[in-house]
Amino acid sequence: MTSTAPVSVPADATARPSPRSPAAPAPEARRSARRRELVACGVLMTPFFVLLVTVFLIPVATAVRLSFFSDDQPGLGFGPERTVFAGLRNYTAVLADPTFLGGLGVVALYCLVYIPLMVIGALVLALLLDSGVVRMRGTVQLALFLPHAVPGIIAALIWLYLYTPGISPVIDLLGRADLTVDFLGVHMVLPSIVNIALWSNLGYNMVVFYAALQAVPREVIEASVVDGAGPVRTALQVKAPLVRSSIVMVAMFTLIFALQLFTEPMLLSQSTPMINSRFSPSMYIYDAAFTRNNYGLAAAASVILLLCTIALSYGVTRWTNRSNAAEEGAR
Amino acid sequence: MSASTVSRAASPLRPRLLGRSVVNLVVLVSVLYTLLPVLWLVLASTKNRDALFSSDILSLSDFSFVQNMKDLFAMDGGLFGRWYGNSLLYAVLGAALGALISVACGYAFDKYRFAHKEKLFGLVLAAVMVPQTVLALPLYLMASSAGLVNTFWAVFIPVLFNPFGVYLGRIFSQGYVPDEVLEAARMDGAGELAAYFRVALRMLGPGLVTVFLFQLTAIWNNFFLPMVMLSDQDLYPVSLGLYSWNSAASVSPEYYPVVIMGSLLAVLPLILAFAMLQRFWRSGLTAGAVK
Numbered sequence: 001m002t003s004t005a006p007v008s009v010p011a012d013a014t015a016r017p018s019p020r021s022p023a024a025p026a027p028e029a030r031r032s033a034r035r036r037e038l039v040a041c042g043v044l045m046t047p048f049f050v051l052l053v054t055v056f057l058i059p060v061a062t063a064v065r066l067s068f069f070s071d072d073q074p075g076l077g078f079g080p081e082r083t084v085f086a087g088l089r090n091y092t093a094v095l096a097d098p099t100f101l102g103g104l105g106v107v108a109l110y111c112l113v114y115i116p117l118m119v120i121g122a123l124v125l126a127l128l129l130d131s132g133v134v135r136m137r138g139t140v141q142l143a144l145f146l147p148h149a150v151p152g153i154i155a156a157l158i159w160l161y162l163y164t165p166g167i168s169p170v171i172d173l174l175g176r177a178d179l180t181v182d183f184l185g186v187h188m189v190l191p192s193i194v195n196i197a198l199w200s201n202l203g204y205n206m207v208v209f210y211a212a213l214q215a216v217p218r219e220v221i222e223a224s225v226v227d228g229a230g231p232v233r234t235a236l237q238v239k240a241p242l243v244r245s246s247i248v249m250v251a252m253f254t255l256i257f258a259l260q261l262f263t264e265p266m267l268l269s270q271s272t273p274m275i276n277s278r279f280s281p282s283m284y285i286y287d288a289a290f291t292r293n294n295y296g297l298a299a300a301a302s303v304i305l306l307l308c309t310i311a312l313s314y315g316v317t318r319w320t321n322r323s324n325a326a327e328e329g330a331r
Numbered sequence: 332m333s334a335s336t337v338s339r340a341a342s343p344l345r346p347r348l349l350g351r352s353v354v355n356l357v358v359l360v361s362v363l364y365t366l367l368p369v370l371w372l373v374l375a376s377t378k379n380r381d382a383l384f385s386s387d388i389l390s391l392s393d394f395s396f397v398q399n400m401k402d403l404f405a406m407d408g409g410l411f412g413r414w415y416g417n418s419l420l421y422a423v424l425g426a427a428l429g430a431l432i433s434v435a436c437g438y439a440f441d442k443y444r445f446a447h448k449e450k451l452f453g454l455v456l457a458a459v460m461v462p463q464t465v466l467a468l469p470l471y472l473m474a475s476s477a478g479l480v481n482t483f484w485a486v487f488i489p490v491l492f493n494p495f496g497v498y499l500g501r502i503f504s505q506g507y508v509p510d511e512v513l514e515a516a517r518m519d520g521a522g523e524l525a526a527y528f529r530v531a532l533r534m535l536g537p538g539l540v541t542v543f544l545f546q547l548t549a550i551w552n553n554f555f556l557p558m559v560m561l562s563d564q565d566l567y568p569v570s571l572g573l574y575s576w577n578s579a580a581s582v583s584p585e586y587y588p589v590v591i592m593g594s595l596l597a598v599l600p601l602i603l604a605f606a607m608l609q610r611f612w613r614s615g616l617t618a619g620a621v622k
Contacts, residue, residue, distance in 0.1 A: 040523030041443040048436035051492040056458050059469035066469070125361055133351045134358050143362045146369060149601035151552040153570040154594045157577060158368045161375070161591070166384050169371065203365055231350070260462040263554050270578045282464040282555075289468045290559065302465040313460055 060306075066299035067091065090300035099278040100301060104308075106190065107280050111258045114194045119251050122202055126209035127235040141210065144203030152200060156267040159196045164271065184272035193264045205250045212246040213239055248320045252313060259309050262286070281305045369598070376595045380588050399592040406576075406589050413565055414572035415596065418551060421486055421568055422600075426547035429491040433546075434539050437500020438531060442513065452501075458494040467559045474560060485560040486568070490550045496542040503538030504531070540611040544604060551601055569597045 070086040094100050125144065129137055147155060162168045163183035174181055183192045216239055224238040240247075262282040269275035269283075277291065278284040281301060289298035375383060379395040403411050440452055466489075474485045508531045516526040532539070554570045561567060567575070573593050580586035605612065 036523050037443055038445065040527065041439045041445060043524060044435040044439040044527065047432045048492075048497060051432065051488075052455070052458065052494070054473075055470065055489045055492045056461070056466070056494075059466040059473065060461065062469035062472065063465055066472075125358065128354050128358055131354065133354050135355060140358055140362055144365050145605070146602070147365050148548070149605050150369065150598050151554075151570055151601070153552070153554050153574055154597050155368075157573065157590065157594050158372050160577075162368060162371065167375075167587075199365065199368065202361075256460045256462075260464060262464060267574060267577065270581060282462065285464045285468070286555075286559075289471075295468060295472070298468050302462075302468065305462055306465045309460055309462060 063299045063302045063306075066295050067303045068296075070296035071294075086296060090296040091304070093297060094300045094304060099276075100281065100284050103278055103281045103284050107259060107261055110190060110194065110261060110280075111255060113190070114197055114258055115251060115254050117194065118198055118201060118205060118254050119247060121198070122205035122250065123209050123240065123247065125202070125206045126213055127239060129206075129210055130213040130239065131231055131235065133231075141203075141207060144206055146203065147200050148204040150200065152263045153267060155200045156196055156264045159192070159199070160268055160271060163192055163268075184268065184274060186274050189268070189272060189274045193261070193268065196264045197258070201254070205254070208250060209243060209246055212243040216242050244324075248316070252316050255312060255316065256309060259305065259312070372591065372595055372598070376588075376592045378588065380584060383587060383591075384584075395588075399588045403589045403592045403596075406586075407564075410564060410567075410572065411569075411589075411593055411596075414567050414569045417566060418568040418570070418597075419600070420483075421490065421553070422547050422550040425487055425490045425550045426543050429493045429546045429550075430496060430539055430543040432491060433493045433496025434500035434503070434535055434542055435527070437497045437502075438504040438508070438527065438535065440497065440501045441504035442508070442510070442531075455494045455497050458492075459498070463555055467555060470556075471559050480560060481562050481566065483566060486553070486557050486566075489556060490546075490553060493542070493546050493549075496546060499538065499542050499545075500535075503535055503541075507534045507538060537611050540608055544608055544612050547604060548601055569593065573597065 067090050068086060068088075069083050070090060071083055128134060129140065134140060150158070162170050165171050171181065171183070182188060220242070221234060221238060224234045229238065260282050261280040265275050265279045265283060266286075269277065269279065277287045282305070285298050285301045285305065288294050288301060376399060377394050377396040379398065382395075436455075440448065470489055471480065474480045479485045479488075512530060512534070513526050516530045517523075521529065551568075552570065553568065554574065557566075557568050557571045558574075561571065564572070564575070573590055576586050576590050576593070580590055
């Protein structure tokens with residue numbers, strides 16, 4: 001149930017077997033020590049795994065099961081409702097629904113605009129900060145990080161007001177320059193949402209990149225300077241490739257959360273007719289489940305969204321592994 | 332190679348100065364981009380409704396910060412105070428308990444050997460990427476059959492689950508708790524659990540605070556789950572409450588100043604937490620990124 005953004009973490013962080021070998025005491029003593037270890041391990045892990053089963057595994061299984069059933073109302077909606085096996089009917093219904101496909105299209109477009117902007121923007125800022133020419137680095141980092149402490153719904157509220165004519169000083173200023181921009185109009189609504197997400201997460205990801213850059217051994221950078229690389233080349237050709245794993249991690253988490261797009265359009269939909277109640281797949285699921293009470297349809301849409309997430313994450317991992325391997329091979 | 336070193340050393344000072352100012356300008360613009368909307372929120376919270384819609388945002392002529400604050404806590408019978416209390420309860424209690432649970436599990440993943448360990452860990456990681464919208468309907472139905480819909484527990488129990496915290500817990504345990512220390516504790520006759528609670532947990536302190544902070548942020552931000560689970564306004568967290576007031580504002584504009592003031596107050600706890608615990612989350616981010 002978290003919406004935590006990523007901390008950059010290494011891909012191989014888990015590959016270390018934990019050494020546990022006391023200097024070979026008597027076998028039965030060792031066996032009882034082993035048993036005590038397993039008991040302790042069980043005690044420490046049980047609370048988490050109870051949660052994992054109840055709020056993760058069972059719900060996922062339930063969603064899958066629900067997606068194959070639908071409520072039938074025999075006799076023109078009179079009489080008791082029956083839940084009947086529907087096979088793939090919910091899936092065909094969802095996939096034939098232009099509003100759902102439209103939502104997928106919106107999210108695809110959103111990802112295509114948002115993810116590159118986010119990753120490149122955060123990386124460039126981190127490289128600039130790491131270049132050593134920026135003044136007041138500590139303060140700058142804190143200022144850029146600040147929006148992370150603003151809850152998503154509040155960020156959406158602030159920007160909604162900044163998009164609202166009459167309240168917004170931005171629109172006021174643009175108006176004085178004879179520019180009228182309808183931030184909630186048909187063409188601007190998606191960029192407006194991208195802007196909110198970018199504002200919220202740019203600083204956080206910048207800090208992640210910056211932390212990774214700080215860990216790059218100084219000798220490597222000095223070597224490239226000795227080799228005659230200017231600051232720009234050092235940044236792009238030496239530093240950036242060294243923080244690859246952070247870049248992949250940030251891109252992956254940004255993708256996973258972008259696919260769930262919900263909060264921002266939900267709030268903006270209160271103020272613009274350009275966002276309907278099925279604007280994104282997540283809003284479609286909410287609408288199907290809690291407005292139309294069509295659980296089968298909502299579950300099928302959920303499973304499709306889940307499959308898309310898994311497929312895309314898998315694709316990113318595969319692609320990274322392959323290009324990593326290619327790079328290894330080239331050396 | 333040497334030729335380029337020479338040309339670099341000979342490069343005139345002017346372009347480098349230019350580069351410096353361009354870099355600083357870009358950073359300055361980004362800082363303004365992140366700061367100005369928050370500054371707007373602060374300024375707007377001092378305006379009454381008419382001033383909000385008409386006057387210049389910078390003029391201090393209609394200073395009504397205190398009045399807005401009074402209105403906020405008086406609106407709808409003092410609902411906002413309740414929401415704030417609820418949010419604090421969900422977030423502080425949930426994050427504290429959740430962080431303890433995840434870090435204990437991460438520690439066990441690091442320090443103990445057992446069958447199918449990496450497969451189980453893979454399952455934990457997979458849980459990170461499952462969209463919340465996928466889980467919401469089944470969770471709602473489960474809570475409904477358990478009679479928990481529209482109660483504190485319907486929101487509180489799911490937010491305790493933090494698979495990413497387990498991942499961080501494992502990394503922190505690797506980094507902060509040397510096996511030798513545990514070995515020494517065992518030699519002294521401490522049981523496995525005593526070794527965890529008395530020795531390891533203390534060393535995991537900074538990691539624990541980091542996980543707590545991430546989870547605090549996540550729960551304070553939580554919007555979707557309460558929206559699905561709660562219909563009683565008295566149980567709302569701040570996020571959902573302000574959402575409902577904002578939808579009322581388009582019909583009755585007296586809600587605007589109240590929503591703005593409420594948003595300002597909703598931002599404060601996390602800013603305070605991040606400012607006070609700076610040392611920890613910075614080290615946490617670094618621990619994650621550096622390894």
